[in-house]
Amino acid sequence: MTLIKSISGIRGTIGGNVGDNLTPLDVVKFTSAYAAWQKSKNPGKQLKVVVGRDARISGPMVDSIVTATLSGMGIEVVNIGLATTPTTEIAVTKEKANGGIIITASHNPTQWNALKLLNENGEFLSDADGKMVLKLAAEEKFDYADVHALGNVIYKKDYNDIHIDDVLKLKLVDKAAIEKANFSVAIDCVNSVGGLILPNLLKKLGVKNIIQLNCEANGHFSHNPEPIPQNLTEISDLCKSGKADVGFVVDPDVDRLAIICENGDMFGEEYTLVSVADYVLSHTKGNTVSNLSSTRALRDVTRAHGGVYTPAAVGEVNVVTKMKEVNAVIGGEGNGGVIYPEIHYGRDALVGIAMFLSLLAQKGKKVSELKKDYPPYEISKNKIELTPDIDVDLILKKMKDKYANEDVNDIDGVKIDFPDKWVHLRKSNTEPIIRIYSEAKDMKEADDLAQKIIADIKSLI
Numbered sequence: 268m269t270l271i272k273s274i275s276g277i278r279g280t281i282g283g284n285v286g287d288n289l290t291p292l293d294v295v296k297f298t299s300a301y302a303a304w305q306k307s308k309n310p311g312k313q314l315k316v317v318v319g320r321d322a323r324i325s326g327p328m329v330d331s332i333v334t335a336t337l338s339g340m341g342i343e344v345v346n347i348g349l350a351t352t353p354t355t356e357i358a359v360t361k362e363k364a365n366g367g368i369i370i371t372a373s374h375n376p377t378q379w380n381a382l383k384l385l386n387e388n389g390e391f392l393s394d395a396d397g398k399m400v401l402k403l404a405a406e407e408k409f410d411y412a413d414v415h416a417l418g419n420v421i422y423k424k425d426y427n428d429i430h431i432d433d434v435l436k437l438k439l440v441d442k443a444a445i446e447k448a449n450f451s452v453a454i455d456c457v458n459s460v461g462g463l464i465l466p467n468l469l470k471k472l473g474v475k476n477i478i479q480l481n482c483e484a485n486g487h488f489s490h491n492p493e494p495i496p497q498n499l500t501e502i503s504d505l506c507k508s509g510k511a512d513v514g515f516v517v518d519p520d521v522d523r524l525a526i527i528c529e530n531g532d533m534f535g536e537e538y539t540l541v542s543v544a545d546y547v548l549s550h551t552k553g554n555t556v557s558n559l560s561s562t563r564a565l566r567d568v569t570r571a572h573g574g575v576y577t578p579a580a581v582g583e584v585n586v587v588t589k590m591k592e593v594n595a596v597i598g599g600e601g602n603g604g605v606i607y608p609e610i611h612y613g614r615d616a617l618v619g620i621a622m623f624l625s626l627l628a629q630k631g632k633k634v635s636e637l638k639k640d641y642p643p644y645e646i647s648k649n650k651i652e653l654t655p656d657i658d659v660d661l662i663l664k665k666m667k668d669k670y671a672n673e674d675v676n677d678i679d680g681v682k683i684d685f686p687d688k689w690v691h692l693r694k695s696n697t698e699p700i701i702r703i704y705s706e707a708k709d710m711k712e713a714d715d716l717a718q719k720i721i722a723d724i725k726s727l728i
Contacts, residue, residue, distance in 0.1 A: 269379075272297075272404075274397020275584065278372050278381030281325045289380055294332045298368065299411075300404035301384055302340035304396065305365050314418075315343040317362055317385075319355035319426070320370035321519045322459040324486035325380045329370050333382065334420055337368075341412030343419050347426045349460050349484060351521035352383065353615035354430040359389035360611070361429065371520035374493035377486065390612050391584040427464045430617060431471055433610055439550055440621045444628035446473025452624075453478040453511035453527070455502045457492045458485055459519035461616070468617055472624060478511055494518050494525035494603060496533045507531030513627065513634050515620055522614035523603040526623065528635040536603040537562040541641055543605050543619055544597045546626035548572035553596030556589045558582070559682045560691050560704045561601030567642045580679035581693065587612045601646075646706045647713035651721050653699040657728060662701070663692055665727050666720075688712060690720050 269288050270279035277297045279289035286293065305314050316337055320326040330346070337344045345362050347355065352369050359367040365387050372379035384392050384400065392400065412418070434440060452474050456462035462482030469477050480502055481489040491498040494516045502514045506527045514527030526534035526542075534542075541564045544555055548569065555569045558581045566576040574596075579589035586606065590598040599606040604614030605622070630637060653659060667681045674684035680693035688707035695702060703720055707713040 272401055274394050274401070275391045275582070276381055276383045278375065278379060280378045281328075281380055289329075291328075291332055294329055294382070295336050296407060297382055297400070297404050298333050298336040299340060299409040300400050301366070301368065301382075302337055302342055303403045303409055304400045305342065306340070306410075307399075309365060313343065314341075315345060315362060315364040317345045317347060317355060317358045317364045317367040318370070319347045319350035319352075319358065319367070321351075321372075322349055322462075322484040322486045323372065323377060323380060323488075323519060326370055326486065329380050329382075333368055333370060338418040338420055339411050340409070341416045341418050344421065346420060346422050348422065348424050349463055350426055351430070351460050351464060351617070353522055353611065353613050353617065354426050354464070356385060356389035356613040357430055357433065357611055358423075358426045359385055359387065361426075369520065373520050374518040374523065376491065377488050388612070390587055393584060393588075427467070431464065431468050434468065434617050434621050435471055437607075437609060437618070437621070439547060439625060440472075441625040441628060442471075442473055445624045448624075448628040448631075449476075450474055450512045450624065450627070451476040451478065451510065453480065453502055453505050453514040454482065455480040455499065455514070455516040456482045456484075456521075457488050457490065457494075457517070457519055458483055459488070459492070459521075460484055461517040461519075461521045464521065464617065465515070465517065465620070468620065472621060474624075478505065480505070488519070492519050494523055494536065499525065499527065499533070502527055503531040503533070513624075515616075517616045521616045524605065524616035524619040524623075525603050526634065528638065529633050530635050532635060532638075534634060534638055537601040537644070537646060538564065538638065538641060539603040539619055539623070540597075540599040540601065540605055541565050541568055542626060542637065543607075543622045544568055545572075545641070546622050547597040547607070548574060551596050554593045556586055556593060556595045556598035558586055558600050559676060559679055560693075562644050562646065563689065563706060564642045564644055578676060578678075578682070583614060585679070643708060644706050645708070645710040645713050646704060647710060647717050649703040649705070649717045649721065650695075651701050651703065651724055653701065653728070655699050657699060659694040659699065659701060662724060662727055663694065666692060666723065669723065669727075688716055690716055692720065692724075
C-alpha cells in the first residue's frame with residue numbers, strides 16, 4: 268500500500284488495487300475532489316485550472332485522466348504539457364486561473380507519480396483547504412457537468428520560455444557578468460523536464476559551454492532522481508576531471524537544486540539557499556525564512572547582513588506563510604529549494620541557478636572557494652522506530668520539558684537549540700517513527716548529539 272494522502276496532494280505508485288496505490292480511479296477521485304473544492308469556493312463561476320507534468324513515463328496517462336476529469340467537472344483546462352513545478356506555478360497566475368495541478372512525484376523513483384494541488388496564487392494549499400479536498404474525496408459526492416457544460420481544454424506549450432524570460436528580467440540576475448566569466452557548466456537533469464528548460468536558460472544567460480547529462484526528457488531516470496551525493500557520482504566525476512567550473516543537478520520537477528564544485532565535491536544542498544540568500548542580501552536588505560530542519564548557516568548569514576532570520580514549520584506552504592508574515596526577501600528549504608518572492612512564492616531551481624551564477628561571476632572565485640565563505644555545518648539525519656502503542660506526542664513533550672533550559676521551539680515537533688548545535692525531533696504522520704535531525708560544526712559532533720537524544724528518548728520510554 269503506497270497511496271499517501273496529504274494536504275498538498277496525493278502520491279503513490281502506479282498500478283495495483285484501488286485505494287492502495289495511485290490507480291486511474293484514484294486519480295479521478297482526487298481530481299474530482301479538487302474540482303469540487305474549487306466549485307465550492309467559487310459558486311456559479313466558470314473556473315479555470317492549469318495542468319502541467321514532469322516527464323515520468325506514467326505522466327501522459329495521468330495527465331489525460333486529470334484533464335478529462337476537470338473537463339467533466341465543467342472546468343476549463345489550460346494544459347501546458349511538460350513543465351517544471353515552478354513553471355506551472357507561474358502559469359497559474361499568468362492565466363488568472365483558479366488553481367493548478369502539477370503531475371509529478373518530485374524526487375520519487377520512476378514507479379511513483381502524484382498530484383500536487385495549487386490555489387489561485389500558484390501556491391500549495393493551506394492546511395484547511397487541503398483537509399477539505401481530502402474530506403470531499405472521502406465522501407465521493409461529485410456533481411459532474413452535463414454535456415453542454417463540459418470544460419474546454421486549451422493546450423499552451425510556451426510556458427518554459429515565459430518562465431525563463433521572467434528569470435532573466437530579475438534585476439539581480441547579472442547576465443553580463445555571467446557571459447563575461449565564460450563558465451563551463453555541467454547539468455544533470457535526470458531525464459525529466461529540466462532537460463527541456465535548463466539548457467535554454469543557460470544559453471540565454473550567456474553560457475556557451477554547456478555539458479548535458481541525462482537531458483533527454485523520456486522519464487527513464489538514469490539514476491535515483493533524488494539529488495543527494497550518493498546519486499550524483501557521474502557529474503561529480505565530470506567536474507573532478509576539470510571539464511566544468513560548476514555542476515547543477517535538479518530533481519524531476521526542477522524545484523530542488525544541488526550544486527557541484529569544480530573539484531567534484533558537493534557544495535551541499537543546504538548551502539544552495541545559503542549562497543543565494545547571501546547574494547540577495549548583499550543587494551537587498553531584509554529578512555529570511557527556512558524550515559526548522561534547515562542549516563543554521565542561513566541564520567548566521569542573515570544576521571551578518573543585518574537582517575532577521577525566522578524559522579518555519581517543515582513544508583513549503585509553512586515557509587511561504589512565514590515569509591509573507593515577516594516580509595522575507597528570500598527563503599526556502601535546506602533541500603536545495605530557493606523561494607524568491609520577486610518572481611513567485613515557490614521553490615525554483617531556475618532562479619537558484621541564475622542567482623548562483625551571478626554570485627559566482629561577481630565574486631570571481633571557484634565554487635569550492637566560495638563554499639569556504641560560509642559557516643561550516645554538518646547535518647546528521649536519523650530516526651527512532653517506536654511501537655504503535657507508544658504516545659509519540661507525550662515523548663516529544665517530555666523531551667521539551669527535559670531541555671527546558673535550552674532554546675526550544677515546538678511549532679513543529681521539538682527543536683532544541685544549543686549554543687553551537689541543534690537537534691530537531693519530528694514525528695512521522697504515517698508510521699510510529701520520530702525523525703531526528705541534528706547539526707553541528709562537524710559530522711561526528713552531529714552524530715553524537717543524535718545518539719544522545721536517541722538514548723534520552725529510549726530512557727523515557
